[in-house]
Amino acid sequence: MKLKEATSQRIIELCNQYGYTPNKLAEMSAVPPATFNDMINEKRENPSSLIVSKICKTLKIELKEFYDSDLFKNLED
Numbered sequence: 001m002k003l004k005e006a007t008s009q010r011i012i013e014l015c016n017q018y019g020y021t022p023n024k025l026a027e028m029s030a031v032p033p034a035t036f037n038d039m040i041n042e043k044r045e046n047p048s049s050l051i052v053s054k055i056c057k058t059l060k061i062e063l064k065e066f067y068d069s070d071l072f073k074n075l076e077d
Contacts, residue, residue, distance in 0.1 A: 006071040007047040008040050009056065018059055029054040
């Protein structure tokens, strides 16, 4: 799995876990919906750490909690 895929799947997992739609989480995180949707739809080759940080701040989780997922093990180049 590539980083962009893992990031997309992790965002979707967190949306489900916290009961937010992707659009709602984007709005709450002050991330433009188009940018957020591009990340979820894996259209961004390099997912922005700033956006991930905003998502974490909104959900009140640490960055390490975001990345502490089996999704990020054995990533492809």
